[in-house]
Amino acid sequence: MRTYHIKVNNPKKDICPAPLQVQATNPAGETLSFTNYYAEKNGRPFFGICGEFHFSRYRKEQWEDEIIKMKLAGVNIIPTYVFWNHHEEVQGSFEWEGNKNLRHFVELCAEHQIFVILRIGPFAHGEARNGGIPDWLFGRPFELRANNEQYLRYVEVFYREIANQINGLLFKEGGPIIGAQIENEYGHAGAPWELTTGTAQEWVPAGSGGADHMKALKELAQSVGIHTPLYTATGWGGASAPSDDVLPLWGGYAFWPWIFYDDVKEHPATQEYIFRDFHNNESSIEGYTPAYLPESLPYACCEMGGGMTVFYQYRFKLPYESVDALAAVKVAGGCNFVGYYVFHGGSNPKGKRTPFLNETATPKISYDYQAPIGEFGQLRDSYKRLKRQHYFYKDREATFSLMKTILPEGAEQLEPTDVDTLRYAVRADGDAGYIFMNNYQDHVETKDKKDFSIAVDLKEETVTFPRKGGLSLAKDEACILPFNLNLGGCLLKSATTQYMCSLQHEDETYYFFFSPKKMKGEYAISAAGLAAVETDRGEVEKAGNEWLVTTDSKPCHLTQLTLTSGKKLYLCTLTHEESLDFWQCSIKGKQIVLLTNSALLIDEERIRFECEDISNLSVSSFPALDNILSDSALAEKRSKRKGLFQEYDFSQEQQPVDFEIHWVSDAKADIRILAHAFRGAKELLLSVEYEGDIGYAFIDGELIHDNFCNNATWQIGLKSHETAIVEKGMYLYISPLKTDSYVKTDSPMAARTEVVNKQVAKIHSINITAVKEIAIPF
Numbered sequence: 001m002r003t004y005h006i007k008v009n010n011p012k013k014d015i016c017p018a019p020l021q022v023q024a025t026n027p028a029g030e031t032l033s034f035t036n037y038y039a040e041k042n043g044r045p046f047f048g049i050c051g052e053f054h055f056s057r058y059r060k061e062q063w064e065d066e067i068i069k070m071k072l073a074g075v076n077i078i079p080t081y082v083f084w085n086h087h088e089e090v091q092g093s094f095e096w097e098g099n100k101n102l103r104h105f106v107e108l109c110a111e112h113q114i115f116v117i118l119r120i121g122p123f124a125h126g127e128a129r130n131g132g133i134p135d136w137l138f139g140r141p142f143e144l145r146a147n148n149e150q151y152l153r154y155v156e157v158f159y160r161e162i163a164n165q166i167n168g169l170l171f172k173e174g175g176p177i178i179g180a181q182i183e184n185e186y187g188h189a190g191a192p193w194e195l196t197t198g199t200a201q202e203w204v205p206a207g208s209g210g211a212d213h214m215k216a217l218k219e220l221a222q223s224v225g226i227h228t229p230l231y232t233a234t235g236w237g238g239a240s241a242p243s244d245d246v247l248p249l250w251g252g253y254a255f256w257p258w259i260f261y262d263d264v265k266e267h268p269a270t271q272e273y274i275f276r277d278f279h280n281n282e283s284s285i286e287g288y289t290p291a292y293l294p295e296s297l298p299y300a301c302c303e304m305g306g307g308m309t310v311f312y313q314y315r316f317k318l319p320y321e322s323v324d325a326l327a328a329v330k331v332a333g334g335c336n337f338v339g340y341y342v343f344h345g346g347s348n349p350k351g352k353r354t355p356f357l358n359e360t361a362t363p364k365i366s367y368d369y370q371a372p373i374g375e376f377g378q379l380r381d382s383y384k385r386l387k388r389q390h391y392f393y394k395d396r397e398a399t400f401s402l403m404k405t406i407l408p409e410g411a412e413q414l415e416p417t418d419v420d421t422l423r424y425a426v427r428a429d430g431d432a433g434y435i436f437m438n439n440y441q442d443h444v445e446t447k448d449k450k451d452f453s454i455a456v457d458l459k460e461e462t463v464t465f466p467r468k469g470g471l472s473l474a475k476d477e478a479c480i481l482p483f484n485l486n487l488g489g490c491l492l493k494s495a496t497t498q499y500m501c502s503l504q505h506e507d508e509t510y511y512f513f514f515s516p517k518k519m520k521g522e523y524a525i526s527a528a529g530l531a532a533v534e535t536d537r538g539e540v541e542k543a544g545n546e547w548l549v550t551t552d553s554k555p556c557h558l559t560q561l562t563l564t565s566g567k568k569l570y571l572c573t574l575t576h577e578e579s580l581d582f583w584q585c586s587i588k589g590k591q592i593v594l595l596t597n598s599a600l601l602i603d604e605e606r607i608r609f610e611c612e613d614i615s616n617l618s619v620s621s622f623p624a625l626d627n628i629l630s631d632s633a634l635a636e637k638r639s640k641r642k643g644l645f646q647e648y649d650f651s652q653e654q655q656p657v658d659f660e661i662h663w664v665s666d667a668k669a670d671i672r673i674l675a676h677a678f679r680g681a682k683e684l685l686l687s688v689e690y691e692g693d694i695g696y697a698f699i700d701g702e703l704i705h706d707n708f709c710n711n712a713t714w715q716i717g718l719k720s721h722e723t724a725i726v727e728k729g730m731y732l733y734i735s736p737l738k739t740d741s742y743v744k745t746d747s748p749m750a751a752r753t754e755v756v757n758k759q760v761a762k763i764h765s766i767n768i769t770a771v772k773e774i775a776i777p778f
Contacts, residue, residue, distance in 0.1 A: 001470045003453045004408065006435075008428045010459050011404040013037055018297055020247055024229030027174045032229045034247070036296055037279065038336035038401040045401035047393045050117065050302060050339035051075035054126070055105040056086045057346025057367050059720055060098055062377065064108050065610075066344055068601045069373055071112050072585060073383055074390025075343060078109055079117040079181070079302060081124045083132040084158055089351055091136045094161050099349060102165045110169065110176040117179035117232065117302075120162055120221065122155045123191075123204065125184050127309055127367065128348070129357045131191030131204050138195055138202075145186070145207035147216050156220055163225035171229055179230035181302070182217045182246060183207070188237035197360050211242040218245055234302065235290060243292040250278070250288065251303030251341065252330070254322050254442035257311030261361070267314070269416035269443040272305075272326055275425040275436070276412055277405040279334030283412070299334045306340030306382065307371040311361045315710035318370035324385035325440035325478040331393070332425040332436035334405045338393075340386075342367075345375040347705070355703075363694075363706045376683055376717030377610075377771075379599050384580040388514065391501040391584050392480070403427040403434070419446045424454060431458045432484040435465065439473045446475040448518060456483055466496050466522045467548055474517035487511055490561055490569055491526040493546060497573055501584045503591045505623055510570045510644070512593060514579035521551035521573050525561065532562040536643070556643025572644050587628050588778060595620040595645060606777045610682060614772045615654040620645035629776055650774050657684060657768040667692060667734040667761035673718070673768070675726045683771040684718040692734035692761035700728045709737070718768075736761035 018034040025031050031042050039046045051070050055063065070078065082102060088094050096102060109116050123145055124132035133144065142150040169175030186207045196202040207213060218231055233241035235248030252272045259267070277283045278299040290297075304326055307318055327338055345368040348358045356364040368375035372383035393400060406426040414421060423438045435456065439449050451470040456463045463483045465471060473479060482499050485492040488509050497513035504510075515521040525533065525547045533540050536558045539550040549571075551557040557573040574582060574595075583594040585602055594600065596619040598611035607629070611617055618639070619625070624646040626634040637648040657677045662670040671686075678684060688695060688707075695707040695714050704721055707714040718725055736759035744753040 001451045001453060003455055003464075004422055004424065005455045005457055006406060006408045006424070006426055007457045008406050008426055008433065010430050011406055011428050012430070013402060013404050014295070015402070019244070020230070020297070022229050024171055024178075026171050032171060032178055034230075034298060037298055037334075039298070045336070045397050047397035047401055048077050048300070048337035048339075049075050049390050049393065050077040050079050050337070051343030052079050052302075052306070052339070052341045053344040054081050054083075054342065054346050054367070055102065056083060056100045056349060058099065058344070060101060060104065063105055064112075065601055066373065066377060067108055067112050067114065068603060069377070069379070069599060070343060071114055072583060072600055072602065073372070073387045074394055075114065076394075077115040077117060077178070079119055079339065080105070081119045081126050081132070082121065082162055083124055083126065083128050084122050085129060085132055085134040085357060086349060087161070088134055088158060089353055089357075091134065096161075096165055102162070103169070106166060106169045106176060114176060115178045116176045117181060117230070118162070118166070118177060118226075119181040119184065120159065120226065121183065122158060123184055123186070123207070125189060125191055127359045127362045129194045129351075129354065129359060131359075133191075133204055135195060135354060138193055143205070145183070145205055145209070145213070147209045147213050152216065152220060155217070156224065159221050159226060160224040167225070170227055172227060177228055179232055180221060180226055180228045181232045181234070181249075182214055182221065183233060185234050185237065186214060186240045188234075188239035191359060194360055207240075210240045211245075214240050214242055215245050232302065236287065238289065241291070243290075243297060247297065247300060248290060248292075249300050249302035249339065251301050251305070251339065252287070252326065253303070253305040253308060254326065255305065255308040255316055255318060257308065257314035257316075257361075260311060260313035267443050269441060271416055273329055273423070273438055273441045274412065274414050274416060275329060275407055275423055275438070276333045277407055278330075279405065285412070298337055300337035300339070301330055301335055302339035303341040304330055304339060306343045307345070307369040309362050309367060309369045310708045310710050312708055313361070315708055317710055317712050319476065320381035320385065321440055321476045322442060323372065323382035324389055325438055325476075327386060327389055328436050328478045328480060329438055331389075332405060332427060336401045340372070342369050342371050344373040345369045345371040347375055363708055364703065365705050366707055374715070376685060376715065377599070378685075378715065381580065388498070388500050388579055388582065389480070392499050395501040396499075399429065399432070400427070400434075403429045416441055417444055419444055422449060422452060426456065431460070432486070433482075435481045435483065436478070437473055437481070438478040440476045440478055448475050449473040463494050465494055466520070467494070467524050467543070467546075468522065468550070469520065471496065472518045472520070477517050479516035479519065488569055489529060489563060489565075489567070491528065493524040493526055495524070496520065496522045497551070500579070500582065501593075503584070503593055503622070505591070508568050508570065510572055510622070512572050512574065512582070514574040514576060514582070515551065515553070517576045521557070523549040523559065523571060525549065529564050530561060531564045533559065534562075535559040556645060558644050570644075590628055592628060593622050595642070606775045608776075609650060609774045610771060612685065612769045612771050613654065614650075614652050614774065617650040617652070617774060618647055619650060620647045622646070625776075629778060631776055634776070652774070654770070654772070657770055659768050661766055667736070667763060669732045669763055669766060670729060671732065671766065672729045673725055677768070677770070678719065678722050678726070680772060681719065681770040682773050685769050685771060686716045686718055687767045687769070688714040688716075688732065689764040690714065690734050690762060691737070691764070693737040694735045696733045696735065698731045698733070699724045704730070732763065732766070734761045734763055
């Protein structure tokens with residue numbers, strides 16, 4: 001068995017106020033500020049968790065529910081683009097109604113206590129047409145994205161319109177808007193002028209004005225009333241982000257479809273899953289080249305790959321394990337302000353002058369992005385995995401934010417293709433901290449890690465993981481293991497389980513952990529102050545000045561710790577599978593944890609469970625729901641105990657959705673759905689398994705959705721098209737994927753003909769499921 005050693009010698013961060021001029025107070029007396037290492041709310045460390053959600057790419061009627069889903073995943077800040085061409089597609093005619101109602105979206109975020117960062121451009125990119133620049137700016141007699149009077153005059157009009165929409169919603173006014181992003185990837189990235197794509201190939205320029213232009217835009221925003229505590233800018237790729245005016249934000253993606261514009265045939269393994277120290281003046285990191293000393297400002301992110309959209313030239317299925325692994329690597333490297341692009345997928349709106357407002361390398365309508373929350377509100381495994389980390393970061397933000405990154409010798413020199421060497425790092429403050437391990441790597445086949453141990457060499461002792469036997473970690477998994485963790489007067493010396501959160505109930509504290517895949521759970525607990533240790537399963541033994549608890553692989557393992565004071569603490573260990581269904585929330589001020597594979601929504605009036613299969617809906621809670629909700633009907637739903645949890649059966653009979661398919665050909669289908677199929681459904685999800693090039697969905701000749709085939713299930717939400725579908729039906733067409741084809745041009749007349757020797761286009765199955773909701777009023 002190999003033992004890896006890492007020296008952790010009482011590390012301390014040199015923490016001081018950041019030179020950002022960020023010190024804001026709202027009318028309630030709440031403050032927002034930054035040190036050089038983390039954000040502060042009311043003078044205490046605040047771990048920022050940003051989840052990007054584009055309001056103009058989603059249905060206004062569903063905004064609130066989707067914001068609630070994000071909040072329950074631990075998101076506390078929502079960044080959103082204000083795409084210029086979504087709001088002023090026609091010059092001088094601004095649209096702020098319906099799905100483009102910025103004000104209403106921000107008000108909903110405020111209602112649910114979520115901060116907002118507006119990405120106001122004027123250039124956005126975001127796979128939008130012209131990067132979000134309106135068509136009518138093409139061909140103007142001045143340079144775009146530059147410090148010239150004419151261009152800035154148009155930008156001022158746009159900024160002023162934004163300011164009018166958010167009047168009264170700024171942080172200083174008691175609103176949720178804490179930040180404004182100026183421009184995007186300025187000096188680093190442009191976008192195709194879609195007017196010319198396929199002919200002249202003209203591009204919106206990347207911008208060459210540098211810091212002067214960024215400062216001019218910031219001053220312009222302030223002059224029209226966009227006053228926020230924080231101004232940000234994207235910093236990667238040499239983009240201009242003058243740190244005396246803005247906080248540079250970072251990120252990273254493991255899937256790069258943009259590299260396939262040219263003749264690239266194979267995606268390289270990226271550096272994103274190698275542990276780095278991003279908050280270290282001595283580090284030299286590929287792709288991370290701040291124009292300031294890294295230790296002088298927080299390492300903060302706005303575009304960690306929460307997903308990635310499929311481009312026409314590069315079709316891939318995003319591994320959902322890649323998302324939480326990337327988050328763990330960034331946080332291990334010193335990030336206390338994470339940001340996912342995007343956390344919630346959406347759909348591009350239709351244009352008035354131009355039918356489609358997408359970048360042509362991407363689908364015309366769909367902007368699902370394979371995100372943690374999909375285009376129609378679907379919860380992906382990446383959502384469930386991130387939720388576990390987010391609960392931990394918030395639960396321990398006061399102590400965790402202070403912790404410094406420590407890397408083992410040679411960690412930053414690892415090659416992405418090296419899947420044999422263990423990848424690990426530590427964040428610690430004094431003798432307490434966490435080991436981060438990562439066994440995921442993009443574009444390389446990984447393998448299980450088996451039979452190894454890690455020794456954390458502290459100043460006064462060595463903490464070994466595990467105490468008995470060896471560690472194992474499944475392929476493509478990442479984990480975070482604590483050492484010298486203070487649990488309310490009891491010292492957890494080490495654990496081979498990952499901490500999620502704590503809960504107070506009847507003057508007793510419950511701590512929730514889960515066992516990473518293929519890792520055996522073990523707790524080493526200091527005997528100091530402990531009178532007794534009992535467990536419902538597994539083994540307990542006293543070894544010197546420690547108690548050692550070994551869990552089994554069964555669900556809901558519970559260990560009771562009795563202190564010499566008589567106080568009791570509980571360690572609840574969930575399996576990896578259970579942890580994906582774990583939710584932490586508050587109902588009427590009372591803490592509660594739930595286990596359910598449905599989507600959870602909680603507002604002021606009720607708790608709701610949203611799922612596709614309501615015929616098999618169970619919910620387990622601690623404390624029991626009927627102790628919190630006081631609903632006599634719950635007694636009928638109670639079924640059995642599940643360890644610490646009370647289980648409830650909310651199953652209801654669910655009839656299959658009635659629809660008809662008229663096959664036009666193997667690749668074409670006419671679908672008819674009767675009105676009653678929509679009754680009682682929150683959404684109807686149409687799922688298509690197919691092979692071919694592009695999937696198109698039409699109603700009466702109008703394109704309502706599209707999908708670039710990547711061998712994943714194509715899903716379409718039908719609820720927003722209910723009336724039209726019932727009246728007119730819908731039509732699916734799969735365009736063929738062609739090989740060995742060419743264009744015949746030898747005609748003496750003006751004729752060209754495509755000759756195709758082989759093509760594939762076939763629909764294998766079409767299914768429709770109803771997403772339904774069970775609501776329990778408070």
